[in-house]
Amino acid sequence: MTPPAAPAAAPLPEVTAGLLANIRAAAERGHDPLVVFDLDETLYSNDHRTLRILQEYAHTHAARLGAFYDLMGRLSPGDVHYGVATTLRAAGVRDDALIADVQAFWAARFFTNAYAQVDLARSGAVELVNLVYEAGGVPCYLTGRDAPGMLLGTVTALQRDGFPIGTVDTRTILKPDATTPDAVYKAAVITHLRRTGDVVGAFDNEPGLCNLFKRAFPQATVVWVDSSHAPGAPTLDADIATVRHFTELLPARAHDRGEP
Numbered sequence: 001m002t003p004p005a006a007p008a009a010a011p012l013p014e015v016t017a018g019l020l021a022n023i024r025a026a027a028e029r030g031h032d033p034l035v036v037f038d039l040d041e042t043l044y045s046n047d048h049r050t051l052r053i054l055q056e057y058a059h060t061h062a063a064r065l066g067a068f069y070d071l072m073g074r075l076s077p078g079d080v081h082y083g084v085a086t087t088l089r090a091a092g093v094r095d096d097a098l099i100a101d102v103q104a105f106w107a108a109r110f111f112t113n114a115y116a117q118v119d120l121a122r123s124g125a126v127e128l129v130n131l132v133y134e135a136g137g138v139p140c141y142l143t144g145r146d147a148p149g150m151l152l153g154t155v156t157a158l159q160r161d162g163f164p165i166g167t168v169d170t171r172t173i174l175k176p177d178a179t180t181p182d183a184v185y186k187a188a189v190i191t192h193l194r195r196t197g198d199v200v201g202a203f204d205n206e207p208g209l210c211n212l213f214k215r216a217f218p219q220a221t222v223v224w225v226d227s228s229h230a231p232g233a234p235t236l237d238a239d240i241a242t243v244r245h246f247t248e249l250l251p252a253r254a255h256d257r258g259e260p
């Protein structure tokens, strides 16, 4: 009797298939196939972290700021925009002194180990990084976060959420100094990565950093994650893919973005 045919594997999106082909080619050359993943607003959404801090401020000062407390209680992660002031003004806050005070409260907490753990992974990010890892790619978490202030919280969240980390075939790269601009730091890291493997893929939410990677590694699969980014970003270069959710890069049957 003929056994039933195994179900055909779901096809991979073209960008993912290209990335996996790049990984295989680098491995065949005997090089580490490095795939660079930014963290903030790329693998992770920072909206929950910001919202948690805004609500903490509201709860801390609830006795004297009743209306603000009520307003913050109604906010959800989807109401968080790039920048605390923009978020508060969009929510209807008009008091500039209050906005400045909340901004300072946020800045004292946002870039810390404890609050980094409030972040949640973006849709499909864990699955995509594991797909890359299982194909032989070396995930390189390259972030503008600083190691003195944020390494422990970053590693805790990555491990908790199921990202491959802590093994010989992963890399976790944070800034030694929080004051170095991200673009300057990442350009310096590129010089090092070049000597230690083949960068075959890069993912970032900042168009300027995607351009930096594409210009440094023209053969790499570079993907812009269209979540949020700093104001005044340059135009994206040609041959850079755009996704909103990592689920767009997974095999078709591995996800469902239909109605809830």
Ligand SMILES: [Mg+2]
Pocket (backbone or CB within 6 Å): 038, 039, 040, 041, 042, 204, 205, 206
């Ligand atoms: Mg980022």
